[in-house]
Amino acid sequence: MTRKRTYSITSARIEIWASAIIWVIARLNFLFDSQNPNNISTDTICDFFDTKKSTVGNKATDIEKACKIRMGEEGLCNSEISDSLSFVQLPNGIVLTKKMAKETGLS
Structure with a gap:
């Protein structure tokens, strides 16, 4: 049996959610690929928002699952x-x- 998970955007700092949204868009557009001429590192995103990579990566995955976002x-x-x-x-x-x-x- 699975549990439905609820998400509250008030449960984390706004900077974490903002960086997670950018992380999702960057991941969907392959911007973390060093071969991409417009590449960006996860460190750049997290440094800008003063957030931790593991937290932001987890929130980004949560966003993709909750919104059923897929590649393409x-x-x-x-x-x-x-x-x-x-x-x-x-x-x-x-x-x-x-x-x-x-x-x-x-x-």
């Missing part, structure tokens, strides 16, 4: 990332990434 989430991800991770099914049953469908003019 439209509105939170760069459109190129979102299109690469989203799929469309054509009338003939073929499944393509949204990016491929756009490139071939099928979307």
Whole structure:
């Protein structure tokens, strides 16, 4: 049996929640990847808000679970990332990434 967890945004400092939201967006956009030209470190986020990485990482995971955020989430991800991770099914049953469908003019 599982328990439903409730979240209270008043249970932590506002800086923790703010840094966790930025952490979620950065993670979804692969900004922690050193190969990304726009990369940012987790230390940079936590230093700016004066928060601890473990706390912020845990809150970020809580946000993703509570809001059911997934990789490629439209509105939170760069459109190129979102299109690469989203799929469309054509009338003939073929499944393509949204990016491929756009490139071939099928979307």
